[in-house]
Amino acid sequence: MQQKPVLHTVLSPKLLDLYDISNSIVVIIDVFRATSTIATALYNGASRVIPVAEVDKCIEIGNRIGGITAGERDGKVIEGLAHGNSPAEYPRSFIEGKSLVLTTTNGTKLLHMALKNGASEIITGSFPNLSAVCNHLLAANKNVILGCSAWKDRINIEDALFAGAVISQIKDAFTIHCDSSLMAEDLYQLHQNDLYQFIRKTTHWHRLAAFGLEKDLEYCVTANAANVLPIYRNGDLVIA
Amino acid sequence: MQQKPVLHTVLSPKLLDLYDISNSIVVIIDVFRATSTIATALYNGASRVIPVAEVDKCIEIGNRIGGITAGERDGKVIEGLAHGNSPAEYPRSFIEGKSLVLTTTNGTKLLHMALKNGASEIITGSFPNLSAVCNHLLAANKNVILGCSAWKDRINIEDALFAGAVISQIKDAFTIHCDSSLMAEDLYQLHQNDLYQFIRKTTHWHRLAAFGLEKDLEYCVTANAANVLPIYRNGDLVIA
Numbered sequence: 001m002q003q004k005p006v007l008h009t010v011l012s013p014k015l016l017d018l019y020d021i022s023n024s025i026v027v028i029i030d031v032f033r034a035t036s037t038i039a040t041a042l043y044n045g046a047s048r049v050i051p052v053a054e055v056d057k058c059i060e061i062g063n064r065i066g067g068i069t070a071g072e073r074d075g076k077v078i079e080g081l082a083h084g085n086s087p088a089e090y091p092r093s094f095i096e097g098k099s100l101v102l103t104t105t106n107g108t109k110l111l112h113m114a115l116k117n118g119a120s121e122i123i124t125g126s127f128p129n130l131s132a133v134c135n136h137l138l139a140a141n142k143n144v145i146l147g148c149s150a151w152k153d154r155i156n157i158e159d160a161l162f163a164g165a166v167i168s169q170i171k172d173a174f175t176i177h178c179d180s181s182l183m184a185e186d187l188y189q190l191h192q193n194d195l196y197q198f199i200r201k202t203t204h205w206h207r208l209a210a211f212g213l214e215k216d217l218e219y220c221v222t223a224n225a226a227n228v229l230p231i232y233r234n235g236d237l238v239i240a
Numbered sequence: 241m242q243q244k245p246v247l248h249t250v251l252s253p254k255l256l257d258l259y260d261i262s263n264s265i266v267v268i269i270d271v272f273r274a275t276s277t278i279a280t281a282l283y284n285g286a287s288r289v290i291p292v293a294e295v296d297k298c299i300e301i302g303n304r305i306g307g308i309t310a311g312e313r314d315g316k317v318i319e320g321l322a323h324g325n326s327p328a329e330y331p332r333s334f335i336e337g338k339s340l341v342l343t344t345t346n347g348t349k350l351l352h353m354a355l356k357n358g359a360s361e362i363i364t365g366s367f368p369n370l371s372a373v374c375n376h377l378l379a380a381n382k383n384v385i386l387g388c389s390a391w392k393d394r395i396n397i398e399d400a401l402f403a404g405a406v407i408s409q410i411k412d413a414f415t416i417h418c419d420s421s422l423m424a425e426d427l428y429q430l431h432q433n434d435l436y437q438f439i440r441k442t443t444h445w446h447r448l449a450a451f452g453l454e455k456d457l458e459y460c461v462t463a464n465a466a467n468v469l470p471i472y473r474n475g476d477l478v479i480a
Contacts, residue, residue, distance in 0.1 A: 011395060014254050018393050153258050155251060157419040177443050179397040187423055190430055203417050 005143045007174040009163045009181040012150040013110045016117065021145050026119040027133060027166070030107030030149035031126050031158040032204045033085050035230075036220040037102065038237055039129040040087035043226035045096030048236040051108045055080060058103040068095070071103030075211025078103065086216050087128070087226070106149035111232065114147060122232035123240070127162060127221045132229040134169045136240065144174065146181070157187070157202045158221065161195070164188025165223070195221045245383045247414040249403045249421040252390040253350045256357065261385050266359040267373060267406070270347030270389035271366050271398040272444045273325050275470075276460040277342065278477055279369035280327035283466035285336030288476040291348045295320060298343040308335070311343030315451030318343065326456050327368070327466070346389035351472065354387060364477060367402060368459070368466035374409045376469050376480065384414065386421070397427070397442045398461065401435070404428025405463070435461045 010016050029035060038049045052058045055071060059080050062069035070083040077084045081103070090100070107124075114122050120142070125133040137144055146166060148159035164184035167176070171185070191198040196218050199205050205217060219225065231240040250256050269275060278289045292298045295311060299320050302309035310323040317324045325344065347364075354362050360382070365373040377384055386406060388399035404424035407416070411425070431438040436458050439445050448457060459465065471480040 011251070012255060014258075015252060015393065015395070018254075153255065154418075155255070155420045155423070157422060160419075160423060177446065178394075179400075179443050180395045182397060182441060183395070183400065183423060183427055186430055187426060190426055201422060203419050206417070 004173060004175045005141055007144040007146070007167070007176050007181060008178045009146040009148070009167070009184050011148050011155045011160055011180050012153050013106070013113055014153045016110070016113050016147065019145060021114060022118040023120055024143040024145045025121045025123065025137065025140055026114040026145045026147050027123055027125040028107055028111050028114065028147050028149065029125050029159045029162050030104065031162050031220055032208060032217060033087060033220055034102065034104040034107035034149070035124040035126040036128050037085055037087045037090065038124050038230050039126050039228060040226040041090040041095050041100050042230050042237070042239050043128070043228045044090055044092040046090065046100050047097055048238045049100045049102055049230065050236055051111055052101060052103050053105065053108045053112065055103055058101050062101045065099055067099035067101040069101050075208065075213065086213070087219060088216060106151055110147050110149045119145070124230045124237060125162060125166065127165070127223050128219070128226035129228055129230070130162070130165055130223045132227045134166055136229050137166070137170055138173055151204060156204055158199060158204060160184045161188050161191065161221070165192070244413060244415045245381055247384040247386070247407070247416050247421060248418045249386040249388070249407070249424050251388050251395045251400055251420050252393050253346070253353055254393045256350070256353050256387065259385060261354060262358040263360055264383040264385045265361045265363065265377065265380060266354040266385045266387050267363055267365040268347055268351050268354065268387055268389065269365050269399045269402050270344065271402050271460055272448060272457060273327060273460055274342065274344040274347035274389070275364040275366040276368050277325055277327045277330065278364050278470050279366050279468060280466040281330040281335050281340050282470050282477070282479050283368070283468045284330055284332040286330065286340050287337055288478045289340045289342055289470065290476055291351055292341060292343050293345065293348045293352065295343055298341050302341045305339055307339035307341045309341050315448065315453065326453070327459060328456060346391055350387050350389045359385070362472040363480070364470040365402060365406065367405065367461045367463050369468055369470070370402070370405055370463045372467045372469040374406055377406070378410055378413055391444060396444055398439060398444060400424045401428050401431065401461070405432070
């Protein structure tokens with residue numbers, strides 16, 4: 001009998017080092033809002049999304065390649081950048097054929113950790129591209145790390161919820177001896193039918209809703225609205 | 241209006257540094273089985289429990305004070321020590337009036353981290369002393385960290401469940417802006433009526449049940465069987 005590949009959920013970047021990821025696909029999850037925006041921009045025709053940690057680097061790359069620079073702190077576009085973090089800012093009429101240079105803190109940090117730790121493949125996941133992620137993981141038949149970006153390393157519910165959504169769809173194909181995965185799946189099972197209400201209880205909701213982003217956050221927990229698979233290749237996220 | 245104290249749940253020792261604990265009561269949680277055994281030994285009349293990380297130190301202290309040395313690795317009593325980690329090994333007829341020198345890895349590590357980070361008070365929590373912990377936290381009216389010992393820094397369900405049990409009893413008296421706490425409470429609410437079944441799904445169950453410890457593990461999720469409050473004072477855990 002063929003052995004099933006192994007799946008683990010990592011609820012904070014601080015816990016990534018506890019796992020050997022060298023033979024794994026790592027799914028970077030940053031539901032509010034980086035990975036939701038990445039899926040949406042690519043779905044709407046962006047040629048690539050370049051994730052960067054620092055604002056200076058974002059501006060430098062944007063200038064060099066003629067890309068759209070984007071990033072927010074505290075709900076406002078960062079000085080020197082052109083756009084924000086909202087998926088709603090990237091309709092096809094605007095983003096098609098362009099490169100988006102996106103500064104994020106939590107998601108980009110985890111992505112770079114996964115690179116450094118030798119992940120064999122890095123993709124990004126969010127509710128808008130839930131099915132694309134699940135289908136890819138089922139087809140690949142490799143070990144999986146569901147990597148939650150969290151918020152300044154503190155565990156957050158929205159990323160755990162997405163991990164749970166993935167697990168509930170693909171668990172039969174994996175060996176899962178991982179309490180974080182069981183917790184994430186339970187959380188998703190419990191709240192899958194009241195996601196819009198449930199996310200109002202999260203700390204991130206309170207942080208972002210103050211900036212009038214309720215519609216944005218609801219979009220970010222809506223499944224399959226931008227169902228493409230972003231994969232990391234040589235510094236760019238592109239459609240696989 | 242008086243401000244409520246703040247409560248956070250820390251699901252792995254690796255995440256403790258993210259929180260300022262200097263003005264907080266830290267509850268050390270190691271459900272399978274260190275903190276369950278600590279509560280039980282003190283409830284049954286042990287004069288104190290001395291938690292130590294290393295086996296050598298356990299033997300040295302045991303010899304010096306004439307205490308009972310205890311510790312297990314992989315379900316067996318460690319060579320050179322006299323007893324194991326099971327709460328069932330410490331009935332009143334055996335432990336009353338004695339000092340128990342207990343080596344544990346996960347729980348002791350977290351306790352020493354909490355000491356180093358300047359916790360204002362350290363107590364231990366487990367289902368057998370659930371009410372004692374809740375009553376103390378309500379009366380103290382101070383900030384609280386529910387600190388899960390986890391397993392080699394990997395998050396585990398049984399410690400999160402106990403955090404959730406505490407939160408569900410005391411949440412009205414605290415400000416809780418903490419997704420880990422919300423997750424822990426949801427998990428407990430979902431499984432409070434099937435705890436004996438649910439713990440069979442945890443990774444730790446599979447690790448320990450192989451050594452015939454099912455009854456032990458069921459005891460460790462039974463509320464208020466040893467309802468005392470262990471508090472850390474000058475190297476010893478004693479009844480508060």
